[in-house]
Every structure is written in structure tokens, then in C-alpha cells.
Amino acid sequence: MLLIDCPYCGPRNSTEFRHAGEAGKSRDLASATPAQWRRYLYEYDNPLGWVRESWFHSAGCRRYLSSERHTGTNEVRWVVPFGTAAPSSTTDEETSR
């Protein structure tokens, strides 16, 4: 079981959330070429390690959240409201394994 500590609702089972993908992908709506669009749509880092991602609390506050999670252990390091700056104290080197 994966617990996600929603900043609005408190710790909840991951079944309440919808995974909304890796964070940090973007494309320029006005100028993206078809190739850039496809890269945005289909390519993933899919790392074995710490990953920044987004969740939608669909069975709770129905807000988007950002988090950092280790995909090997499923440890969640932090969860913040979507669009908030990531806690700066953590770096990949610090706790990666």
C-alpha cells in the first residue's frame, strides 16, 4: 500500500489518487512541431530511482499535487500542492540508493 500525504486532506491510500504522469514535460502550444508534440506525448524518463510526478486526488479534494517518489522502493519524499516549489533541502544524491 502506498500512502500519499495530501497537503489538503492528510495521508490517504493511493487508491484515492489518479497518477498524472512524470512532471517537467512541456511543449510550447503555439510553436511545437509535430515531432516535439510526439516527444511530449510518448517519451518518458521512466527512471529506476527518484522521480518527480503529479497526482490528482480524485476521491478527495480533487486537486493536483506534485511529489517525489523512489520507483524502486515507492518511498514518497514529499508532496506539495501542484505548482508549488519543490522543497529545496533534497537533492538526488542525498538519499538515492
Add this chain to the structure above:
Amino acid sequence: MAQTATTTGGRARTRGRAARYSAFDIVRRGVTHSEWPRSFNEHELRTTYDVVIVGAGVHGLACAYYLAVNHGITNVAVLEKSYMGGGGSGRNTAIIRSNYLTPEGVRFYDRSVKLYEKLSVDLNYNVMFSQRGHLTLAHNDASLRTMNWRAEVNKLQGIDSSVIDAKEVGRIVPYLDVSADTRYPILGALYHPPGGIIRHDAVNWGYARAATHLGVEIHQQTEVLGIETAGGKVTGVRTSRGNISTSMVINCTAGWASTISDMVDVKMPLVTHPLQAAVTEPVKVFLSAVIVSGSLHVYVSQTDRGELVFGASVDPYPSYSMRGSLEFTEGLAAHILELIPSISSLKLLRQWAGLCDMTPDYSPIMGVTPVEGFLVDVGWGTYGFKAGPVAGEQMAQLIATGRTPDLIAAFDLARFADGRLVGEKGAASVGH
């Protein structure tokens, strides 16, 4: 070839070939208590190979076998960080079928079914392929429509596949609840008689045994740590047991495929999700066919030992963790009892998870990449065990000839950049 198998009973076998298994041999060894010869050989890691295959699952092993047997290429190393079949190939629910949705998919998987049908004989290893029939249930009009579509595509490719009504479903599977007053009534099913299940470990071991006796080396406990390139070409591989020089590396690591492709900066459209399965205690055989329900997210078959094997769709978020979850078991029990209420007092023996490299279109990715000498045979998601033989055969042909065979041309990596997806979601998201 140094891999000559000699029996400890004293009789030397044909040079370079595995000891033949036969009914006679079982009786003879039973009577004389002579030991069986080793099925595999262990080797020192050499410093150079013509071909290095990463991952000793069914795909890596089959590729190695067909390189040796079809093309005489035997200076091949299969590198495995853990043990042979420790990935999806030893964790899957072993459903084999070819009733896919696209003509490219149907043709491709049908070739694999054909190869599986004669695999026991080819490998001299009983892979227990049981073509007991495969039923995909429809609980609503939309899925009935997709099934009719699939049946027509299948028939055009010469595949035995048709839509049957609920009464016929009840006749083939007597214990299924086909009454009309259930929450998810069964309206009909896509029926695929040649579909079935297989002994997955036997397939892995059979390929490994045959490949090593042809001269291929399988190195377990050998992790690939990096891939060296120069001028856009592969030159070598760094492993936990030393460095190798080679000009050809094949990525056959399924759930870990992104981590290997990252070593040469080839971006992959893959997301790794765990997929779970479970088995019950064994009971007398009552279920003859494989049953899949897309709407209920569950499928079931019964092994020859009598255990019911259950599976579902992938876990809802990406992960490389292979831990089972309670959510899975709860959902599974609820859904399977909708279909077969009479098994409510059966106990689950165990559950497990494996990693699946999901692609956006539920089709695999095979062939060349922008890095010369770096090939991929990945994107096997929840459905890749059935494709081991055909992918191995076709990849071996690509390696030997340098040309992409027609059968896999549609599944190239470039299709994502070019917008040529091969959409199989309707045929592969729950039914693996």
C-alpha cells in the same frame, strides 16, 4: 564447441548437442539411478563476443537460440543480472493467443503460436502447450462490437476466432454465471480455440538448454552497468564481472528496458508498471478454457495441477517494485466471484508481481535505434511471453542479415516519432 554434454552414466553424447530426453531415458535412469546430465553450462566471461544480449528472459534466450540454430551465430553472450527467468518470463500467467486487433499484430502473434505448437519437438523439451481455448467475455454492447471487429480481422488472417452467444459460453464453461440478472451479465464472448496456456519455466529452460548446447553462453549474476559507444556505434559493454568488447547489443530487458536504453541515450516511449497475479490452492479440474473479462478487469485459467491462476490489469502507477498489494487481492476476489460465485471458499495460496514495460499503443518495439549496433526487443507490456519465439526468430534474422524482416517492420521505434502507432489496447489491456 566445448559444450558437449556428457552423461555421468559414462556414455558420451553427440558432440555439441544436448543429451536427448525421451521416455526410454526416463525409464532407464529410473532403473539404473544414473544422474541426469547438466542442462546448462557455466562459463568464464570472455572479453569479446559477436553479439551481447541483455536479459535472460524468454526474449533474450529465444533470440540467442535462433541466432545459433537458424544462422550459425554462436559467439553470443546472454547477460542476466539476476537469474534466468527472474523477470516477467518466470512470473507471467502464460496465456498464448493470436486474436489481436490489428492485421500487423494478428500476423505477428500467429507466427508465434505456430512456433509454440512445435516447440516441444524442436527443443526436445516438454513445454506443455495446452491449446484449451480462450474466451474474452463481453458484458456490454461496446465490447461486443470490438469483439466482432476483432473476429473479422482475425478471420481475414486465417485465425480461428468467432463471437459466440451466452448460451454457448455456458456450454463451454459450465461453472460460469451466465444468467441475465447479474450486475455484469455475459452477453457473449470472443472465442479463440487455439489459444491456451503453457509451462512458462519450461519454455525459458528449454531455450536456454538448446542455446547453450549450440555454443551460446548464458551468464547469470552478470549485470550490465554501461554500454560504450564511439562515433554513434556500439563498441562494448561494462558489466559487474568485467568489460566486453562487441559491436552488437540487444536490449531484451522488458520492465528494465528504459534503464538499458538510457546507457546509450536512446529515449524510449516506455513506462514500467507492476502487474500482479495470484493462484489458489489446487482443486479438481473443472475449468477447461482461459476466461478473460475486460469489464471486470480479471482473467482466470486452471493449471494441470488444479490451481486457479488469476490476473488483472497493471497497477495504477509506475514502479519498479515487485511487491504485491492488498488492493489487488481485494479487487480480484470481488471481480472473480461475479463470474464464478461457486469458488467463494477457495483459498489463495500466493500472489506476486512482475514488471511490465508499457507502450502508448500496447504494441512492442523491435528493431534498430539511432545508435548503430544497439537493437531493442522491448515494450512487451503485459503480453510479451506469447511473443518470445517469433520475436527471437525475427530479431535473430535482423541481426544476421542487417535487414528488418517484414513481420516486425511495423513495430519499429521510429513509429512514435512518425505517428504510425499500432493500436492494440482493445485487445491487450486486460487479456494478456
